[in-house]
Structures are given as structure tokens and as C-alpha cells.
Amino acid sequence: MSDKPFPTPVRVIVKNHQENIITSAWDAVEFLRRWPARRGLTYRRALQHCLDALDGIRSPKKAWTSFVAALREEGMLA
Template identity: 55%
Template sequence: MSEKRFPSPVRVLSPNSSLIVSTAWEAVEYLKKWPSKRGRDYRIARQHCLDALDGLRSPRAAQASFVTAAKTAGLLI
């Protein structure tokens, strides 16, 4: 599996600090430990990031979904 880099890094809150997410893989790992309610935006972001890893979606589209989910959850810095 090749690295699917986001066009620009995304800074999100983590339980003890903040975290910079730069790839679809890092986003999936963060989504596994999602520190907020897992609603519709979360599910879409997770699927889009997994699709990006499989080459079915662009990293830019995965990043957009990830940012939307983080913003909705109040985790975007």
C-alpha cells in the first residue's frame, strides 16, 4: 500500500494535545481512536480515507471529508 499524502496537513485535537494528520493512513489511524461521537460525517470520512488508500478516491477528497468530520466534531484546530 503506497502512501496517500493529503495536499496539506490537518491539525486536530487528540486526548492530550494536538496532532498533525498528513496522509490518508494517518487519518484512518486517528479515526480508529476518534475522541467524539461517531456520526454520519465520521462514517463518510472513514470510508473516503479507506477508499483513498485503495486508490478508489483521491487524497484531496479524503482530506475534505476528514476535515468536515473533524470540524463537525469540534476537533479541527
């Protein structure tokens, strides 16, 4: 299993103003596992798509898109 780099890095700001730069599906899974917000449908979809990307089932671009959507929904996209 490789890191599966994202097409572009994602800058995430959490409520305590901590900044994270997510560059791959693996980084996204690690961030999603300590997700500091509501774990609704968009979150669950992002986690599944990132895990699928790591397994080679989905593209890193699709995982990136789902991850960005989850961040945007919770106001964490910088």
C-alpha cells in the same frame, strides 16, 4: 498500498488538548480508529473516504475534505 499524502496537513486538537498533525490518508485512518467523539454519518463518510483513498478508489483530496468535515463537526479542527 502507499501513504496517500493529503494536499495540506491537518492540525487536530482533541479534548485533552493533545495536538496531532495528520499528513496522509493513512494517518487519518489511524486517528479515526481511535476517534474520541461521536461516530455519526460525517465520521463514517470520512473513514470510508480515507480507506478508499488508500485503495486508490478516491483521491487523497476527497479523503482530506471528508476528514476535515468530520473534525469541524466535532470541534476538533485547530
